[in-house]
Amino acid sequence: QPMEAVAAAVIESGGKIDSQGTDYLRAVFRSRWFRFADDVEFRFDGGNNLVHVRSASRAGTSDLGVNRARVEKLRALLDQAQ
16 A cells, blocks of 8 residues: 555656556656656565655756655655555
8 A cells, every 4th residue: 555655646746657566666757847757766665664765867967956855745745645
């Protein structure tokens, strides 16, 4: 069920899910103005009851903090869901 909560948070945040399994989810978020794609991956670690996340821009050298802000927003949504 943790990945179901992650999927709901991704959709609520405007992401599109590319692939989803019981312990893995991959999503794409696009920037509002230039439609740059950012890849976000989640892996559920059942042994430690953690969800690991990786968020990265596909292009450019700086995202001006967008990926970090996105992860923090997703974390807040997941905390609310608990």
